[in-house]
Amino acid sequence: MPFSWAPMWHFNRPRGFKAPNLLRGIVVCLTLSLTPLSGAEPPTDLSDSVVRGKRLYEQSCLLCHGKTGQGDGPDAFYLGAYSAPRPRNFTEAEFKFRSTPSGQLPTDADLFETITRGIPGYMPSFRGLSETARWDIVVYMKNFSSMYQEAEIPPIVLPPGPLPTTAESVNRGRKLYDMLDCAKCHGPQSMQPGGLYAQGELRDRRGLPLLPPDLSHPSSFKNGHRPQDIAQSILTGLDGTPMAPFEEALSPHPEDIWHLVNYLLSLSRSP
Amino acid sequence: MNWPSTSLVEKVLLLFWVILVSQLFTTTDVQAIPAFARKYDVNCTVCHTRVPRLNRTGERFLENGYQLPGTEDGGTTKKFRLGDLTLDDVTNYLGFRLRGNVLRTVDYARHAPGTNIDGIPEDRTEFGFPEVFSLFTAGTVTNNVGFFAEVESNLEEDETGVERAFLTFNNIGQHDWAHLRIGKFDPSAYSSYATLRQQFELVGDNSVDNGSFMLPTINRIGLTPAAFASKFHGLFDQSGTTILPTAPSLFHAVAEMGLDIHGRPFGDWFLYQVGILNGANEPFGDSNNPKDWYVMTRFDFAQSDYLSANFSGFAYFGSNNAKVSTMADVNWSRYGFATNVRYYMVDFYAAFVVDHVANLPNSFKNTFDETATGLTVEANVLATDRILFGIRFDHLDAGGLRTQRTSSSLLGVIAKYYVRSNMALFLRDDINLRHAQGRRAPERNFRNAFFVGADVAF
Numbered sequence: 001m002p003f004s005w006a007p008m009w010h011f012n013r014p015r016g017f018k019a020p021n022l023l024r025g026i027v028v029c030l031t032l033s034l035t036p037l038s039g040a041e042p043p044t045d046l047s048d049s050v051v052r053g054k055r056l057y058e059q060s061c062l063l064c065h066g067k068t069g070q071g072d073g074p075d076a077f078y079l080g081a082y083s084a085p086r087p088r089n090f091t092e093a094e095f096k097f098r099s100t101p102s103g104q105l106p107t108d109a110d111l112f113e114t115i116t117r118g119i120p121g122y123m124p125s126f127r128g129l130s131e132t133a134r135w136d137i138v139v140y141m142k143n144f145s146s147m148y149q150e151a152e153i154p155p156i157v158l159p160p161g162p163l164p165t166t167a168e169s170v171n172r173g174r175k176l177y178d179m180l181d182c183a184k185c186h187g188p189q190s191m192q193p194g195g196l197y198a199q200g201e202l203r204d205r206r207g208l209p210l211l212p213p214d215l216s217h218p219s220s221f222k223n224g225h226r227p228q229d230i231a232q233s234i235l236t237g238l239d240g241t242p243m244a245p246f247e248e249a250l251s252p253h254p255e256d257i258w259h260l261v262n263y264l265l266s267l268s269r270s271p
Numbered sequence: 272m273n274w275p276s277t278s279l280v281e282k283v284l285l286l287f288w289v290i291l292v293s294q295l296f297t298t299t300d301v302q303a304i305p306a307f308a309r310k311y312d313v314n315c316t317v318c319h320t321r322v323p324r325l326n327r328t329g330e331r332f333l334e335n336g337y338q339l340p341g342t343e344d345g346g347t348t349k350k351f352r353l354g355d356l357t358l359d360d361v362t363n364y365l366g367f368r369l370r371g372n373v374l375r376t377v378d379y380a381r382h383a384p385g386t387n388i389d390g391i392p393e394d395r396t397e398f399g400f401p402e403v404f405s406l407f408t409a410g411t412v413t414n415n416v417g418f419f420a421e422v423e424s425n426l427e428e429d430e431t432g433v434e435r436a437f438l439t440f441n442n443i444g445q446h447d448w449a450h451l452r453i454g455k456f457d458p459s460a461y462s463s464y465a466t467l468r469q470q471f472e473l474v475g476d477n478s479v480d481n482g483s484f485m486l487p488t489i490n491r492i493g494l495t496p497a498a499f500a501s502k503f504h505g506l507f508d509q510s511g512t513t514i515l516p517t518a519p520s521l522f523h524a525v526a527e528m529g530l531d532i533h534g535r536p537f538g539d540w541f542l543y544q545v546g547i548l549n550g551a552n553e554p555f556g557d558s559n560n561p562k563d564w565y566v567m568t569r570f571d572f573a574q575s576d577y578l579s580a581n582f583s584g585f586a587y588f589g590s591n592n593a594k595v596s597t598m599a600d601v602n603w604s605r606y607g608f609a610t611n612v613r614y615y616m617v618d619f620y621a622a623f624v625v626d627h628v629a630n631l632p633n634s635f636k637n638t639f640d641e642t643a644t645g646l647t648v649e650a651n652v653l654a655t656d657r658i659l660f661g662i663r664f665d666h667l668d669a670g671g672l673r674t675q676r677t678s679s680s681l682l683g684v685i686a687k688y689y690v691r692s693n694m695a696l697f698l699r700d701d702i703n704l705r706h707a708q709g710r711r712a713p714e715r716n717f718r719n720a721f722f723v724g725a726d727v728a729f
Contacts, residue, residue: 059446059447063331067575074573075328076577078319121312125348126339127344128339
């Protein structure tokens, strides 16, 4: 079944589409069938959900993200101490893990997905909570800022793929890696941090030094290591970090994203 | 007691240690982290400020029977099904820890109890390798049923055995209402200042047992938080073995047999704990029948601004849990409070504890001080991601036999370098602020101790 980022459960608010023209072109030209990331259903009674979500948030999330969702919980400092990442500040429109364009809020499904999957190294998966409980937390989190009352931006749509991992595809991906200057951060061999890290210039928006992921270990990718996860990270960027969105750079040949993904996965030394 | 002479076991362990260290320094692609971190795919810092100190997430994980805070995920996370069985990957519940000193210099005078002879000065420097090896298995059998077992081999004390082992039954009634722990465990695990979660590792005393119900020769006192120490000179357990004044005991014992219940029925701000134990140093069975029991409450404050704070108070009621030299039973109890405040890189904690011995034989009324106190104040500062500095002050106003008891004040400093989040190298120095060479009291005869060591957990 073709993959899409567009979830079927956009509840609570209408949509406004403000994506850049090139991205809009991708969306228009490369239509995919819409399938959800999860079979979970959002709650229908939001008032009860907020009450339940508050209790769950305070038990499971507050210790890192803080009472007011500003990422300053009792344990927040020691998580990264003097290095990135610190826990996410939910009151700012700056989320790394989105299916929406850079600068936009994540969809509810994105928030649900992050809670469900966790972030390797930094946040455990909360699959141990029921799907309803995870949705309750999403509903409660959105009370931290009025930004969430605005229209939800639709997710970007990936070009058809992934493509088969052929030698030609990997070679094309390698050329793209060089062409897009990925080595500046990720290193020329993709396995050691690049020059900007060595110079201490790779920092998040809080000014904390940031170590780029070891591309030879996809399982450590914070936004997931499935081909579609990697493609999403490249196209939308990771807001708040030096990882910029590359949707415009790749728009002349949208299928290039899959060649780049194939190249990155070819570097893998572990699942 | 000197470090043991080289044996085959020691050679094998030394080889193991060398291989381990070489692996740690040369391997870059192994995410070598202890069992729970492996199970949940997270770094040590999700649950620890810096190992072995727990942050609040780690404390809630412990309270919840090795399940994520707010969840009851023990039957699902990283489990897989084989027919009717639920199985775990062994690496998700098996870990080990190696810790101890590779160099230490100690300066003290050997004590001569009950005599007018001054101690014999000792000043020695010894090489070794980390002498404490712990193998532990912990996790969940299914939802809300957890387990923990730790086998420890201490080369210095020439002991190997089950250090702690217990089962937990969690979330009885409603979520976080009641968690039951039964087996051999550390009672203070949930308090503001837990005995086994300190940057300053417990250092045992150096003493010679002079026979049943006889005062021992204490060459060098143990380096234990004064608040947690036994505090009395002249107490013995049921078998007649001396309870050394600096050994952790009662509520702060490293492990005791019993059961306890704890929970947070009113929310995160309040924790209760009640427990019942066989008593000081009692293994399986209880030779003196009455049990000891304790109650602890803890209040947690601060939910944002990188601030964490809590305060706890406890009372431990002993019943025939110690003896004096006439073999008469006494009731040894303990009361106190502790606090922990963390703000950004500073981790501050303190405890003040009062011990009291009741039911003394009349013949001891004028020769035995029934009350003793201990104060411990500690602060750790994470200076960089890898470097931690710590300082600890201890004041012990010992009780017991008036011919032996005295007060003492010690200051400890430590610097730790975390090669990785699960491996630390450290320098530590403990100084006696009230050193007096001529005094025939081990608390005063101790001058200084310096340690270089390592602490590795996998």
